[in-house]
Amino acid sequence: CALPIYGFLIKEKFFENNESALPITWVTEFLYRPLLFVGVGLSDAEIGIWWLLCQRQRIFARILKKNRPSTRILVKRGEREAFWQSRPFGVEPIFCDDWDEGWDQIDVLYEGKKAW
Secondary structure (H helix, E strand, C coil), X not given: CXXXXXXXXXXXXXXXXXXXXXXCCHHHHHHHCCEEECCCCCXXXXXXXXXXXXXXXXXXXXXXXXXXXXEEEEEECCCCHHHXXXXXXXXXXXXXXXXXXXXXXXXXXXXXCCCC
């Protein structure tokens, strides 16, 4: 049930105050922390990752978007651009013309912030 987790997350501000509040596994990290995908295409064959993204979206469905941890992917323009613009499972695309530009965008986006 997402509701008890929702209350816990709001209270703890996404674990910032109490890092050991829940058992930490890679799945927990994937579901509750900000995500940034770089250098992966997230193709249809990566069903396990898509399933986790779906579960993550379900967990945060009742939480205002501004209070959710971000889920972003760096994508080159022209590579499934229409697909990524639809923001599947809440994944927000960061479009770039080349990878150097993409890394620069990430640097600006996360400057002075805790990216993960």
